[in-house]
Amino acid sequence: MDQFQINPWLTILQETRENAVTLPLKDKKIIIFSDLHMGNGGSRDDFRRNAQSLYSILSGYYYPGNYHLVLNGDIEELQKFKYSQIREKWASHYNLFEDFYKENRFTKILGNHDLFLKDMTANFPYPISESLELKTGNGSILIYHGHQFSDLLMRFDKLCRFTLQYLAYPLGIMNHSKSPTSRKKLKTELRAYEASSREGIISIIGHTHRPLFESMSKADSLRYRLDSLIRSYRKCVDFEKPTIVHEIKNVQKELSLLKNNPELHISELYSSEGLQPCLFNSGCTIGKRGITAIELDKDKIKLVYWYDSNKMSQYQNFYGYKQTELQGTSLRKVVLNSEKLCYIQDKIRFTGPQPFPSVTDTALSFQPLPN
Structure with missing residues (x-):
């Protein structure tokens, strides 16, 4: 991708970073969920399928485990439902969010489906952010929803809201656990990847509903x-x-x-010059077979998968993966991928895009060696 194409997306990433709230990662554990798409609890509410599972996971594992909860966009489905309906139906979940918030362990980030919340921040129970930057001492991790790189969504947000509210919702069309086509999600991921690679940081997004680890599906x-x-x-x-x-x-x-x-x-998703491990995606909470998320535990980053062993017995054979049971429930956690953050950050630093050499540098490189 040439510099003319990259610049607009790099600028967007830099602006997203400038608007981020910051948090030191040292001695903290972070759990990132995205794309809950909470509705009114009816048959057309995508969240309903995994709502109880998420509540059990948060209340029985991450809250007592002293994790900082990050909700990375599209938490409320405000393009289909009113906030008052969502808040009333899922009051228990909001009470749990507030428990995290009261202990200073909560960050809520905007996505394109809950973007309207920024107009009602004065009446909202906790702060809402565009992005979160984690400081690690060895580089930065930027957490944002990812819709910033979907230019059509940002330009035609009102049209998207109209389509969902007056066409998709009455016809019973549900959200997908993945975006409709590989091309659309790859285009968004490509822009986020290129900008993150150029900026030399780790990006953790949602939006496309496709889990990514070290830029790979x-x-x-x-x-x-x-x-x-x-x-x-x-x-x-x-x-x-x-x-x-x-x-x-x-x-x-x-x-x-x-x-x-x-x-x-699909091969060579992003670069034929060597893939940079700069892009991660927490997937979504409305998957038909379970819930994916990203964990940051001190110097480790993990892509995890939660599923109900009573409902999804055919998917229990995770060959070679260690499973953790959530006591008193049929929920299981599988760590799909895990890596040290310092290794990922070092790889980005040493193998990332290099500036073109100057004329002087090039001339010097061809000087004869001394005898």
Whole structure:
């Protein structure tokens, strides 16, 4: 992508960063959920499917675990429902949000579906932000919804609201756990990726409803892991080979579950020059099979998946993944990916886009070596 195309998106990212509230990450644990799309509790409320699960996860795991809760946009579905209806129906969830807030462990960020809240901040129970910047001592992590890079949504927000409120809602058309087409979400992700790579920071977004870890989708991550395992097979000692073969088969099984997913066939999503691990996406809370989120635990970043083992037994075979039970419930947490933040930040720093050399630098590079 040439500089003319990149500049507008880099400017948007920089403006989003300038408007961010800041928080030091040191000794803190952060949990990021996005895209709840809370409605009125009726049959056309996307949140209804996983509402009880989310309440149990927050009240039984993250609140007692002393996590700072970040709600990263599209929390209320204000393009379909009135805020008063949403607040009344999900009062227990709002009370829980306020419990986090009272302990200074809560940040609410605006998305395109709840953008209207900025007009009623005076009557809102807690502050609303455009973005949150976490300071790590080794770089920054910028958390924002991601609609900033969907130019049509920002230009035609009123038209989107009209379409949802007067066409989609009466016809019973629901939100998707993923955005309608791969092209649309990739376009948004591409802009966020390019801007984050140029800025040299980690971005954590939502909006597209597609979980990303180190700029890769699940299918991308599995292919990368499969390639790594195959490469390591010939290099390892004999007694290690059965373990590697077993892991290869497990990864192949996971890939086979995605064989009908069009994303499996998308390669080189962002860059042919080497992927930068600068873009993460917490996915969404309205998934048909469960809830995805991003955890930051001191020097670790994790993509986690919560599901109900009573409802989704066919998806319980997470090969090679450790599962954590939420005591007293049928909910399970799976860590899909985990990495040290310092490694990711160092990789961004040392392998990110480099400035073009000046004429002087180029001339110096061709000077003959001394005898």
